[in-house]
């Protein structure tokens with residue numbers, strides 16, 4: 514009696530974003546309903562133009578998902594069986610799946626423990642004469658050092674495909690993520706910093722030929738009326754999702770700014786605790802898709818936070834090489850110790866542009882209490 518339920522802070526509050534934008538999203542859907550075109554129409558074209566400009570790339574090609582953006586780019590580069598592609602050992606499984614789906618061999622590169630991103634100094638040692646590409650991931654929104662990776666490639670002609678699915682609006686030394694490599698793959702899964710109200714993806718690139726090939730591959734390999742030059746896919750961005758994305762793109766910078774405020778408050782509030790805090794380098798603008806700490810007894814900390822009404826997530830408790838999907842590679846426990854250490858300790862705190870200062874304080878206080 515008289516004891517109120519503990520305040521709850523959701524891991525991610527998508528509803529708040531959609532409520533803020535309700536009128537504009539309704540207007541966008543009305544535009545599509547009245548327009549008569551539901552796939553590859555004017556909304557997709559406009560979004561592609563607007564997102565290409567945002568990223569500072571010549572082209573944007575809208576696709577059905579981030580996984581397709583990765584896969585179709587590798588396919589457009591004619592990477593396949595017998596080829597090797599360098600991937601981070603510490604990433605979401607989709608990065609590896611894309612390589613496997615084109616029949617190529619994913620070669621893991623361990624992270625720099627300080628950043629969690631692919632260690633550029635380890636790239637050179639992983640190269641062979643079969644290496645065709647490297648796929649750095651901007652994990653949690655922290656830009657991977659694509660310039661240092663390029664240096665690590667030396668005069669090897671491997672292509673760089675940025676996996677930018679977690680880093681909309683991030684930048685490295687003043688240049689936006691997505692314009693750093695030869696191409697970049699994006700996801701607009703609802704929970705991403707720029708999310709649709711369903712699935713979506715895109716590739717940005719300066720390469721005219723790659724963009725043209727992707728436009729063909731996403732649409733049954735079509736090259737002209739009834740001419741199918743490639744064994745393409747059906748991987749198109751819907752008009753209604755493009756219309757929603759155009760609305761949400763107008764808020765991306767403002768919402769990322771708020772994420773940065775939340776991250777700064779966490780970083781200073783948790784500074785003196787016995788946890789690993791995420792890296793926030795001065796020469797990069799982090800997009801703070803995820804704010805992940807590293808802790809001993811992670812599962813206990815997670816339970817303690819849940820008991821106090823704090824939602825958490827785990828990105829990711831099992832690295833790709835220990836997933837059943839990649840059992841065939843023969844990389845057992847202990848094969849990639851840096852990725853495994855991060856996987857065992859990582860815990861993501863609530864993060865999003867609609868968190869109040871009170872929410873941030875409640876999370877900080879709960880983390881302190883649990884760790885004490």
Ligand SMILES: *Cc1c(COP(=O)(O)O)cnc(C)c1O
Pocket residue numbers: 578579580581604605607608650676678679699700701702712713714
């Ligand atoms: C979300 C994500 C993907 C896949 O995107 P989907 O749109 O869900 O297919 C790929 N790579 C990373 C790093 C991601 O976080």
